[in-house]
Amino acid sequence: MTTPVIELRGVSRRYDDGPPALHEASLTVQPGEAVAILGPSxxxxxxxxNLIAGLDRPDTGTVTVDGVRVDRLGEAGSALYRRSKVGMVFQFFNLLDDLTVTDNVVLPARLAGMARAEADRRAAELLELLGIDRHARAYPGRLSGGERQRVAVARALMNRPTLLLADEPTGALDTAAGQDVSRLLTGLNAEGQTIVVVTHDLALARSCTNRTVRIADGRITEDLGSQAVASDAVASQAAR
Incomplete structure (x- = not known):
């Protein structure tokens, strides 16, 4: 039986005295899946x-990613885990404007101890793969939003992560650039990359994932395969 990439069991998280931000959530993601986590703000x-990424810890329950008990990690262990197991893509890119595209991409590898020459070779391969190698010496501020997101994806893939996490990856992009990033994620998944996308955009979920998990009020309420997602989208458009 295949070992899951992600396994959450009975995970809850509460902040201060408010209602639980997450309540007894259980989720399993297999290698090669592309999963959208859908829900309103x-x-x-x-x-x-954040719990999957090791940026936060649950109050109760367990979080296991690629055999690592993420909920048990300390600060140093969490940083090492993110460098070795997880690539992250954010809505607003989080690129360093005073570094070139190449220097942004190689940063995770350098932090992980990779030699500069090897890191440069890996970065060049990724930039070519993602169609932005002509911008290798440019600074992020000179690129379009879609190009900057491609740089962010290259950086996320630098250390060959088991898992790619994307947090609203098209939220700051126009429609055309968003579709471009969607196709990019689809292509990466077709090559075997396990992807989890957090979004409120049903169109993005439909176009680049094969499974959708819905969350409401901190609870997982639905877990839909690709056919159900497509039917849901058609129904939503018909209702407009």
Whole structure:
């Protein structure tokens, strides 16, 4: 039987005295899946992503990613885990404007101890793969939003992560650039990359994932395969 890439069991997280941001969530993601986590603002989807990424810890339950008990890691262990197991793509890119595209991409590898020459070779391969090698010496501020997101994806893939996490990856992009990033994620998944995308955009979920998990009020309410997602989208458009 295949070992899951992600396994959450009975995970809850509460902040201060408010209601739980996440309540007894259980989720399993297999290698090669592309999963969308859908829900409105405040539903708990970002909390779920942060727990998987090791940026936060649950109050109860267990979080296991690629055999690592993420909920048990200390600060140093969490940093090492993110460098070796997880690539992250954010809505607003989080690129360093005073570094070139290449220097942004190689940064995770350099932090992981990779030699500069090897890191440069890996970065060049990724930039060519993602169609932005002509911008290798440019600075992020001179690129379009879609190009900057491609740089962010290259950086996320630098250390060959088991898992790619994307937090609203098209949220800051226009429609054309968003579709471009969607096709990019689809292509990466077709090559075997396990992907989890957090979004409120049903169109993005439909186009680049094969499974959708819905969250409302901190609870996982639905877990839909690709056919159900497509039917849901058709129904939503018909209702407009």
């Amino acid at each position: 405040g539903s708990g989807k970002s909390t779920l992503l």
